[in-house]
Amino acid sequence: MAEYDFDLFVIGAGSGGVRAARVAAMSGAKVAVAEEYRVGGTCVIRGCVPKKFMVYASEVTSQLKTAKGYGWTIDNARFDWKGFLHDKDVEIARLSGIYVTNLQKAGAHLLHGRAQILDAHTVEVLPKEGSKDAGRYTARKILVATGGRPRRPDFPGAEFGITSDEAFHLPELPKRALVVGGGYIAVEFASIFNGLGVQTTLLYRGANILRGFDDDVRSHLADELEKRGIKVVLGCSHQSIEKTADGTLVSRLNNDLTFDSDVVLFATGREPYVAGLGLEKAGVELNEHGAIKVDDFSKTNVDSIWAVGDVTDRINLTPVAIREGAAFAQTEFYDNPQNFDHDNVASAVFSQPPVGTVGLTEAQARHAFGKVDIYRAVFRPMKVTFYGGQDRCLIKLVVKQDDQRVVGVHVVGPDSPEIIQMAAIAVKMGVTKAQWDSTCAVHPTLAEELVTMREKYVPTEMGGA
Ligand code: NDP
Secondary structure, rough: OOOOOOEEEEEEEOOHHHHHHHHHHHHOOEEEEEEOOOOOHHHHOOOOOHHHHHHOOOOOOOOHHHHHHOOOOOOOOOHHHHHHHHHHHHHHHHHHHHHHHHHHHOOOOEEEEOOHHHHHHOEEOOOOOOOOOOEEEEEEEEEEEOEEOOOOOOOHHHHOOEOHHHHHOOOOOEEEEEEEOOOOHHHHHHHHHHHHHOOOEOOOOOOOOOOOOHHHHHHHHHHHHHHOOOOEEEOOOOOOEEEOOOOOOOEOOOOEEEEEEEEEEEEOOOOEOOOOOOOOHOOOOOOOOOOOOOOOOOOOOOOOEEOOOHHHOOOOHHHHHHHHOOOOHHHOOOOOOOOOOOOOOEEEOOOOEEEEEEEOOOHHHHHOOOOEEEEHHHHHHHHHHHHOOOOOOOEEEEOOOOOEEEEEEEEEEOOOHHHHHHHHHHHOOOOOOHHHHOOOOOOOOOHHHHHHOOOOOOOOOOOOO
C-alpha cells in the first residue's frame, strides 16, 4: 500500500475547508491545509463577517431616526469611516487567528502558500514570502475548498469599477455610489452605502431585483429600498465607464443616459475559484458553469479527490459549505456516511430591511404542486407606527394545498434573518398549516403575525407559474 505524507490535504482554509480539516484531524488522521492568503476564507476575511459589521454600522442611521421618534435628541452624530475600517480589520484579524488556533488544536498542519494539484495524490505548495512551506506533498485524499471569486462584467472602462473585495477597504467613503447587480451582494451593499449617507443608485439589468426569490419579496424589497432613499433603476445595463480628470466615473448606460458616481461597485455574481488549481492534471471534471462536478458525497470523478463549498456551486452559503465539509469528513474519516441535504436551506439577505426566506417561492410551489394556498400580510410594525414611520413588513406563507404542508416562508422586515432560522426548523420537519397555527403567538412581536394569518390571500391577478 502506498505511503503518503498526509491522509488528507485540504486546499483552501475557508469555511468548508477548515471544518473538514478539523473534523478529519480530530479522528487522528494526518491533515494538511494549504492557504494562499489569510485563514478564514471569504466569509471571515471579505464576506459575511465584515459585511455584517458594515450592516451594523449603517443601520445606526435608521436607529437615530427611531431614537428621534421616541423622544431622544442625539446631537452631532458623526460616522468615522477610517476608524470603523481599522476596528473592523482588528476584529477580522482576531477571528482569523481563532481559525488558525482551532486548526492547530485539532492537530492539522497549516501550510502557507498557493497549492496546485499535480496528480490524483500529489499537491505542490508554491513558494510564498515569509513561508517555508513550499514543496511537494502526497496525500491519500485531497479536498478542494477554494471557494469563489467576484465576476466582473466585460465592457470598456469596466476596470474602473470595484467588487465587494475592494469595497471593504475603500480609502474614503464615496459621496455617490452606483451598485450594479440585483443579487444578495448588490442589495446588501446598496443598503450599506445608503445607510452610511452615500447617495446610492442600484442598477439592475432585469425586471426586478433578487431573481429567484419570491416575487412578492422582490417587489416589496424594491419599494422599501426606494423608501429609504436608494434609487432602484431596472432594465438597464452598462455600455462603458469613463473616468474624468476629477475622478468622477461616468457610466454610459444602454438607454443612452449617463450617470456620474465616485464608485461603481460590480455585484454581478461570483464564480468558482478553479483557475490554476491543476485540476486538469488529475482529470477532475468541471460542470458547464465551470464548477467542480461532485456527487451527493462531494466526491469528484477522481477517486481520491473531493470538493466542497462555493467551488462546487451548489448552494453558495457559508453554513452549507461547513455542513458539506463536515459530512465529507464524517464519511471518509469516521466510517459514518453522511450527505448534506440541500433542501429547505434558509437564507437571509442583509439588506435594509432584511429578508429571511426558506423553502419554495409561490411560483416554484405552483409549478411543483399545482394548487397552493397563500397567506400574506403587509403591515407597518408597531415600532414605526409610533412615530409615523412608513416602513412596511411582508410576511408570506406558501402552503401545499393537498396535504397542507408549509413549503415556503418569506419575511421582509426587521429581524427577519433571526425569525427565519426558527421557521426553517418547522419547514424542515414538514410542518402543516394546522400545526403551525396551533403555536400560540408571542405578543407584541412582528413574528406573531406568522402564526395568526387565517385568511387565504387571493391576488387580484394570479402571478407566477
Ligand atoms: P448573485 O448571483 O446573487 O447576483 C448576481 C447579480 O448580478 C444578478 O442580479 C445578475 O443578474 C447580475 N449580473 C450578472 N452578470 C451581470 C452583468 N454582466 N451585468 C450586469 N448584471 C449582471 O451574486 P452575488 O454576487 O450577489 O452573490 C454571490 C453569491 O454569494 C450569492 O448567490 C449567495 O449565494 C452568496 N451570498 C450570500 C449572502 C448571504 O447569505 N446574505 C451575502 C452575499 C453573497 P441576473 O439576475 O439577471 O442574472
